Amino acid sequence: MYSKKEMNVRTIAVIGAGYVGLVTGACFAQKGNRVIVVENNQTKIDQLLQGSIPFYEPGLDVLVSNGIKEKTLQFVENISAALQYKPELIFSCVGTPPLADGAADLSYVWNVAHEIGRTITDYCVVINKSTVPVGTAQQVKKIIHDELETRGLSLNFDVASNPEFLKEGDALSDFLQPDRVVIGVESERAKGLLELLYKPFLHNEGQLVCMNIPSAELTKYASNAMLATRISFVNQIAWLADKVGADIDQIKQGMAKDRRIGSHFLNAGIGYGGSCFPKDVKALIHTGTEHGLEMSLVKEVDAVNELQRKKFIQTILAHYGSGTQKKVGIWGLAFKPETDDIRCAPSLDVITALLEQGAKIYAYDPVAMPNIKAHFNNDAVNYTRTAEEILGAVDFLIILTEWKEFTRYEPAQFAQLSEKTVFDGRNCYNPIVMTAAGINYQCIGRNFYEHETRVPLPTKVTVSCLNNQ
Numbered sequence: 082m083y084s085k086k087e088m089n090v091r092t093i094a095v096i097g098a099g100y101v102g103l104v105t106g107a108c109f110a111q112k113g114n115r116v117i118v119v120e121n122n123q124t125k126i127d128q129l130l131q132g133s134i135p136f137y138e139p140g141l142d143v144l145v146s147n148g149i150k151e152k153t154l155q156f157v158e159n160i161s162a163a164l165q166y167k168p169e170l171i172f173s174c175v176g177t178p179p180l181a182d183g184a185a186d187l188s189y190v191w192n193v194a195h196e197i198g199r200t201i202t203d204y205c206v207v208i209n210k211s212t213v214p215v216g217t218a219q220q221v222k223k224i225i226h227d228e229l230e231t232r233g234l235s236l237n238f239d240v241a242s243n244p245e246f247l248k249e250g251d252a253l254s255d256f257l258q259p260d261r262v263v264i265g266v267e268s269e270r271a272k273g274l275l276e277l278l279y280k281p282f283l284h285n286e287g288q289l290v291c292m293n294i295p296s297a298e299l300t301k302y303a304s305n306a307m308l309a310t311r312i313s314f315v316n317q318i319a320w321l322a323d324k325v326g327a328d329i330d331q332i333k334q335g336m337a338k339d340r341r342i343g344s345h346f347l348n349a350g351i352g353y354g355g356s357c358f359p360k361d362v363k364a365l366i367h368t369g370t371e372h373g374l375e376m377s378l379v380k381e382v383d384a385v386n387e388l389q390r391k392k393f394i395q396t397i398l399a400h401y402g403s404g405t406q407k408k409v410g411i412w413g414l415a416f417k418p419e420t421d422d423i424r425c426a427p428s429l430d431v432i433t434a435l436l437e438q439g440a441k442i443y444a445y446d447p448v449a450m451p452n453i454k455a456h457f458n459n460d461a462v463n464y465t466r467t468a469e470e471i472l473g474a475v476d477f478l479i480i481l482t483e484w485k486e487f488t489r490y491e492p493a494q495f496a497q498l499s500e501k502t503v504f505d506g507r508n509c510y511n512p513i514v515m516t517a518a519g520i521n522y523q524c525i526g527r528n529f530y531e532h533e534t535r536v537p538l539p540t541k542v543t544v545s546c547l548n549n550q
Contacts, residue, residue, distance in 0.1 A: 090113060091109075091114045091169055091278055092115045092117075092166055092170075093109055093114050093117070093170045093278075094170070094172065095174055096163070096171065096172065096174060096175060096193050097175040098118050098125065098126075099175075100136060100252075101174045101211065101245050101247065102175075102210075103118070103129075103134070104138065104247060104253065104256055105174055106148075107141060107154060107253075109278070110153040110154035111147070111257070114153065116153060116154050116155070117157055117162075117168065118155070118156050118157070119158070119159060119162075120156055120158065121158055126157075126158065129145060130149060132145070132146050136422070137419075137448045138253070138420070139253070139419060140253050141253060160196040160197065160200060161199075164200045164201060167205075168205060169205055170208060170274060170278060171197060171205055171207045171208065173193045173208065173221075175192075175193055176189055177211050177212055178360070182367060183366055184214075185212070185214055185360070185364045185367075187214075189211075190211060190213060191220075191221075194220075194221040194228075195224055195228055197225055198225035198226070198229055201225075202236070203236075204237045204238060204270075206238070206239045206241055206274055207221065207238060207239070208241045208242070209243070209244075210244065210245050212302070212361060213298060214368050215368060216298075218240045218242050218265070219294070221240050239266070239268050239270065239271035240267070240294070241264060241267075241271050242264070242266075243264050243297070244263055244300060244301035246259070246260070246301070249355065249356075249417065249422055250417065250419025250420045251419065258282070262279050262282065262288060262290065263290045263297050263301075264279075264290070264291050264297060265293055265298065267294060301361070305357055305361040305362065306365050306382065308346045308358065309358045309362050309386065310378070311345070312347075312348075312352065312353045312358075313381070313386050313389070314385075315333065315348070315349050316349055316386070316525070317385050318332060318526070319525050323526055323528045323529065327529070329508075329525065330349075330527060332526075333348070348507075349526040350483075351390055351393050351427045352387075352427065354417070354424070354425040354426045354427055355422055355426070356422060356424040356425070358425075359386075366379050366380055366383065390430055393504070393525075394434045396523060397435070400504075400523075401435070401438055401440070406439045407475075407476045408440070408441045408442075408443065408474060409435055409440045409443070409476065409478075409479065410442075410444070410445075410478040410498070411428065411432065411442060411444040411445070411471075411478075411480075412445055412471065412482070412484070414449040414450060414453045414481070415428075415446055415449035417482060417483075418485065420448070420449075421448040421449040421452055422449070422452075423453055423456060426449075426482075427481050428453065428481050428482075429456065431479060432453075432462060436461050441463070442461065442462045442463065443462075443470075443474055443475050444462050444463070444465070444471075445464065445465045445466075445468045445471055447486065450464050468487060469490075469494070472494060472497040472498060475499070476498065477499075478495065478502070478503045478504070479506065480504070480506055480509055481506050483507040483509050487509060488510070492514055492517075492518030493518060495520045500521070501521055502522075503521070503522050504523045505522065505524040505525075507525075508525055508526070
């Protein structure tokens with residue numbers, strides 16, 4: 082048995098106070114570890130110390146404030162300052178944005194490795210927590226080794242892979258109560274330190290999955306590609322459902338009863354977005370190309386997702402017509418609920434396409450409006466204080482994010498739209514109920530209802546299963 086002191090008291094450096102780094106640092110601090118987070122922007126550090134989080138993630142502000150108050154979480158401006166505390170574990174949590182060819186930009190990862198090699202004086206484990214392609218840890222190890230040689234030092238250290246599996250909007254739960262923790266290691270010493278670090282987060286022995294480093298690096302890409310595949314698969318089935326008079330929601334229910342399939346990530350909609358799936362799918366394709374593999378299935382997943390968005394926009398534009406300047410309402414700007422992240426969000430493409438047609442756009446999102454304002458940086462989009470304000474001001478409505486507050490509206494309220502038309506990219510409503518209320522309701526894979534005579538159901542809106550994508 083490990084003592085409480087052995088399990089909890091570790092000195093950890095977390096490099097990068099972005100989404101992954103801040104969640105990682107706050108959660109490790111919550112378990113009693115001493116965590117030093119590196120953020121090279123003093124203004125941002127000052128804001129964090131005042132309780133201001135630079136992005137929206139439910140509960141993170143409280144966890145960060147508690148860590149600061151308990152003095153288990155602190156912030157420094159550079160890596161050398163963090164390493165003065167002699168951390169046993171150094172987590173690299175810097176960004177790996179996509180390059181034009183789909184490859185991951187690893188420049189920040191390399192910079193961190195060089196700085197660590199120039200600074201460390203004691204044994205430590207350097208852990209890549211950022212999403213990085215296979216071979217990254219090996220290159221990090223070489224960089225650190227070369228820097229130590231330049232300094233004339235012979236110093237033991239380990240490099241490990243510990244990919245993050247954090248869903249935006251539910252990241253704290255994912256970290257504090259994980260499905261699994263994946264670690265890729267080369268030595269028993271590194272394995273032992275990571276086992277001790279993660280022991281307070283685990284409920285059974287099988288949750289910690291230890292493997293070699295290339296396997297750990299590839300596990301993250303494989304996991305995201307599998308989830309993206311499920312989304313693209315159900316969206317392609319939805320196209321067929323609309324052609325043959327089937328209901329994708331009923332199809333999903335029939336599939337989900339098979340325990341081998343289940344219901345997760347089988348919600349038809351406008352497709353996946355965000356900071357992970359799009360770039361990780363493309364990076365996996367690029368990695369395959371580098372090793373002489375076509376990755377044809379993954380390529381098709383990517384192609385279907387892009388086509389799904391285009392088909393939805395084409396449907397809207399076909400209704401929009403030409404030479405007019407309609408007023409268009411948009412509910413939802415973030416790529417999914419419970420986040421303000423607009424990276425690869427459908428709203429970016431939809432708004433751009435409508436602006437090109439001369440539309441006057443009225444938009445609302447509970448948390449993502451500031452990011453959309455910064456992205457477009459003009460007055461082309463009008464923002465409202467509530468979702469309801471939009472209904473009486475526009476010709477038709479587009480739903481792009483399945484925020485819970487949007488699902489509470491009754492069909493009669495959509496009659497305020499001058500054209501009584503709703504394009505729902507997330508299948509938030511029951512098409513029978515909406516059609517019975519006189520609403521022209523266009524959704525994904527459930528559109529045969531508008532062509533059939535149905536016995537009206539109760540007018541209370543019923544909400545189909547919401548996406549967790």
